[in-house]
Amino acid sequence: MAKTSHIVVVSIPSFSHQSSIIEFCKRFIHLHHNIHVTCIFPIIDAPIQATLKLLESLPPSINYTFLPPINQQDLPQDGVTQIQLAVAQSMPSFRNSLQSLCSTNPVVALVADPLASQALEIAKEFNLLSFIYYPLSAMTTSLHLHLSTLHEQISCDYIDHPNPIRIPGCIPIHGQDLPGDFFHHRSSIAYKLFLQHSKNFSLANGLLVNTFSEMEESTIKALQEKYNTIENNTEVYLVGPIIQSGSESTKLKGSDCEKWLDKQKPNSVLFVCFGSGGTLSQEQLNELAFGLELSSVKFLWVLREPSNSSYVGPYSVGSDDAILKFLPHGFLERTKEQGLVVPFWAPQTQILSHTSTGGFLTHCGWNSILESVVFGVPMITWPLFGEQRMNAILLTEGLEVGLKVKFNDNGIADRNEIAEVIRALMLSEERSEIQQRIEALKDAATSALAEDGSSSRALSQFGIRMENLMLEK
Structure with a gap:
């Protein structure tokens, strides 16, 4: 033996x-x-x-x-x-x-x-x-x-x-x-x-x-x-x-996320998620909400409780109703035909692999980047902590498979900036060029594996x- x-x-x-x-x-x-x-x-x-x-x-x-x-x-x-x-x-x-x-x-x-x-x-x-x-x-x-x-x-x-x-x-x-x-x-x-x-x-x-x-x-x-x-x-x-596989793979099937995504057009949905530990301040959360609404682009947003720290650790636990109260007044009602807000957690790899997902607003954690590349999804970069600024530069300046959100002198991305970069990634002529580059990377990733x-x-x-x-x- x-x-x-x-x-x-x-x-x-x-x-x-x-x-x-x-x-x-x-x-x-x-x-x-x-x-x-x-x-x-x-x-x-x-x-x-x-x-x-x-x-x-x-x-x-x-x-x-x-x-x-x-x-x-x-x-x-x-x-x-x-x-x-x-x-x-x-x-x-x-x-x-x-x-x-x-x-x-x-x-x-x-x-x-x-x-x-x-x-x-x-x-x-x-x-x-x-x-x-x-x-x-x-x-x-x-x-x-x-x-x-x-x-x-x-x-x-x-x-x-x-x-x-x-x-x-x-x-x-x-x-x-x-x-x-x-x-x-x-x-x-x-x-x-x-x-x-x-x-x-x-x-x-x-x-x-x-x-x-x-x-x-x-x-x-x-x-x-x-x-x-x-x-x-x-x-x-x-x-x-x-990238992650295994136990996560069955969690989209039959869920509200899957049912909602199945109703959307191919490549029409922007997935918004800041990883397992990232979070935004209440002010920035509000601006993101209004930016999503202004963009008129379909979105699926994994919402976490706001914090003045950019990192609060993995997967918060709490009441769905309690966390939804952090959203601007009337947001859910106004966007009920446009988007879906998922409290705390969603099966990221499964959402990125869904045919309706056409963009990913990400904190630029390396795991998230690789998942987006494997499934050929263009990105909007929103780095929060660690090496994520470096990763964002690699994506936007090196590989040119993403667009960056710009922040003002107070470190806040305002709603108009957010709406503009979302529309640029999802609806503009520039999208097709970004899509071609990330498709080439996707093919290379498939070949490597x-x-x-x-x-x-x-x-x-x-x-x-x-x-x-x-x-x-």
Whole structure:
């Protein structure tokens, strides 16, 4: 009987990261039946409910475990700092868990989220090869890997740097468009923690990046030229596009969303959703509502409660009636023939794949972008936090498959601006050109995911490397 290779995967307390790495594991073991995976999740207070739902669809060769919870009351309120500190405080428990796994079922390698880079150090203690799984763009990956160099080159806060910042293989980026959570203030705890992560990345024996060559050609070329060398012995595996599947796939069928979408014309509906954690202020929510109404375009809007923070965490729970009260007075009545408002959550991949969906107003999270590309849906970019400004620039200036919403000096997009960009994406002559470009990307994504496609080949190469490690043990 063939030996079973066992790899350990560690993520962070963020649904977008957890969902991506879970889907990576499912796709990976689908191609490699002799490999067993254990997913380890640090948590803050309790497991994320949406993650628990995804874990219900795991095949038998993937196990998971949650580390002892870190008390949110003992952490700062800033989301990025909170996550990084929670992961750091979970590392002793992670080491114990890894030691237990190694003693019962020999582990050959570790795959870690970039914000769990401390695990790479622990992997060396156990003589394991280690890899970083990037649930992010190659552009963001290149920034992460180049940060130590940038830190030496630029002495001021990046937001104050007068010239565009050059990241290998990428469109030049202004400092204000770098992830504000990390990069706007070098004195912040978040930045100092992330700088340490960037120094740990050199410990990895390879990079698994959730993208494909046609999506980010020049950036991928720069990464491969730097890392795919005999001297460096660090391989770059392009394993994307990996998007959500499985447990979500049946949730549209028979729902109000499906019934409403089925009544609409092909490519006529704008899907509006800010991901699993994004939210708007009450003022901005009002302007978006009026903008949708003014556009006269059909829309399906996933509504979340307003907040002065752009991130409130995944999938709020509450009364549908209570959240609908945040909408402007009379909005639902005036738009009852034009749109559908869905409280809290909707099955995004299924909506994007529906023939009636013709546009996507998105916060530009990488998971959402890949889903839109896979189904060939043009985008309106509305970045909120993290690396989303960089992603928006890639979409609008690099790939030219989306249009951007413009914000005023107070950081608000007004209703007229919103209505204008919606009509431009959905109704103008410009739409056909954008549609052609994203259809080409869709075809490339389909080819990458094919049995002999680039993503499948990369996963096969990585799997063979894992199997060979087992034979050496």
